[in-house]
Amino acid sequence: MAKTQLNVRVDEGTARAARERASARGMSVNRYIEELVRQDTGEAGHTFVEAAADFMKRYEQVFAEEAGETRR
Template sequence: MAKKQINVRVDEDEYATIEERAQAVGMDVAEYARTVLADEGSDLRHRFLNAGAHFAEEWGDHFAERFGHPAPAKHEPHGHAA
């Protein structure tokens, strides 16, 4: 299969985040970017996400009844650490 090239410019902070995530999964930045883009373009991924949303809508109340509701997340205002 022929390969196509995509060039994407990101700012330094975005690149640093992408680089950290790539390193965390043992990939270089280019390999990580290919994987993320391929996953985003995959019909299988979208079908999975839609099925998850359908499950949550259909069974969420039953699941919460059986297992309880999760504790609310504690969010700190931006720029303020506890």
């Protein structure tokens, strides 16, 4: 996968924290930030699936009745 350069500005405390966290994990700051973004975008997808599952569970009976099926 091709890499694209992305420049961001953060305060010194945030930069220091990023360096420390990356170092503690044995990775570069670049890799650390990349992992955070991947986790965040993956989490959004996971949250959506959970919300959809909850919606279906809550309204399962309504859908079943509309389809002509009654379930317990």
